[in-house]
Amino acid sequence: MSNTENPFIIELKDIHKKYLLKHAVRGIDVQIKKGTIVGLLGPNGSGKSTLLKMMAGLIYPTAGSILVGGRKPDVHNKQHVAYLPEIDHLYGWMTVKETLNFVAGFYKDWQADKAAEMLVKMELDEHQKVRNLSKGMRARLKLIVALSRKVPLILLDEPFSGIDPSSRAKIIRSIISEFQSEEQTIVLSTHSVNESEPMFDDVIFLQKGQIHTFDSTENLRATYGCSLENIWEKVYG
Numbered sequence: 001m002s003n004t005e006n007p008f009i010i011e012l013k014d015i016h017k018k019y020l021l022k023h024a025v026r027g028i029d030v031q032i033k034k035g036t037i038v039g040l041l042g043p044n045g046s047g048k049s050t051l052l053k054m055m056a057g058l059i060y061p062t063a064g065s066i067l068v069g070g071r072k073p074d075v076h077n078k079q080h081v082a083y084l085p086e087i088d089h090l091y092g093w094m095t096v097k098e099t100l101n102f103v104a105g106f107y108k109d110w111q112a113d114k115a116a117e118m119l120v121k122m123e124l125d126e127h128q129k130v131r132n133l134s135k136g137m138r139a140r141l142k143l144i145v146a147l148s149r150k151v152p153l154i155l156l157d158e159p160f161s162g163i164d165p166s167s168r169a170k171i172i173r174s175i176i177s178e179f180q181s182e183e184q185t186i187v188l189s190t191h192s193v194n195e196s197e198p199m200f201d202d203v204i205f206l207q208k209g210q211i212h213t214f215d216s217t218e219n220l221r222a223t224y225g226c227s228l229e230n231i232w233e234k235v236y237g
């Protein structure tokens with residue numbers, strides 16, 4: 001993935017995804033600019049996880065075209081894309097340290113220094129077994145796993161779920177301060193609109209598998225004259 005010419009890291013054209021009984025994504029067109037942090041917002045079942053999984057190359061659209069870094073995403077995507085799934089994908093029998101060493105073995109781009117630094121910032125005990133971590137502590141470990149990679153695209157599905165609001169705000173501040181906009185793009189879904197607002201350059205509001213609104217946070221605030229959380233109320237209330 002190069003940073004030349006194409007300003008977009010993700011290009012979706014008329015994307016549809018049908019599961020057996022559900023038309024989950026219904027014609028999404030979106031282009032995500034390199035170097036931005038984009039919030040994917042929407043109520044339960046609006047299609048956020050489905051979209052992120054398609055961007056990650058884990059599932060394929062039923063129709064439409066999707067390009068990530070100029071190529072169709074597939075199983076090889078994980079070499080260029082860090083993906084934090086909504087589900088708990090860590091092994092309970094490993095310690096925190098073993099988990100990080102295990103993950104480090106998969107990726108050439110793993111930044112051990114960054115992982116060690118975040119471990120301290122997020123106040124995780126490296127000797128603790130994953131199964132004994134609280135939900136919020138596990139969520140922090142998942143974030144470290146995703147954010148310690150040096151990749152052009154990071155996809156985070158509900159990364160703050162289970163983390164208490166004050167820790168969430170602290171973690172978000174550290175994501176903002178460490179974000180390298182010259183070489184990275186982050187797309188993340190969340191229900192924590194209030195704390196996440198300072199992080200977002202652009203926001204996508206999804207509704208029933210379609211885009212309700214896609215704009216910069218700045219334009220949205222100017223247009224609606226209120227915070228993202230209040231806009232959420234107006235869109236979905």
Ligand SMILES: Nc1ncnc2c1ncn2[C@@H]1O[C@H](COP(=O)(O)OP(=O)(O)OP(=O)(O)O)[C@@H](O)[C@H]1O
Pocket residue numbers: 019020021022023024042043044045046047048049050051086
């Ligand atoms: N594997 C699947 N098989 C069938 N239906 C699915 C599957 N995965 C998701 N769906 C359905 O597709 C729709 C979109 O689901 P998705 O998980 O993408 O939404 P979401 O916005 O991420 O929701 P949440 O905020 O609850 O995580 C929902 O109606 C869901 O029930």
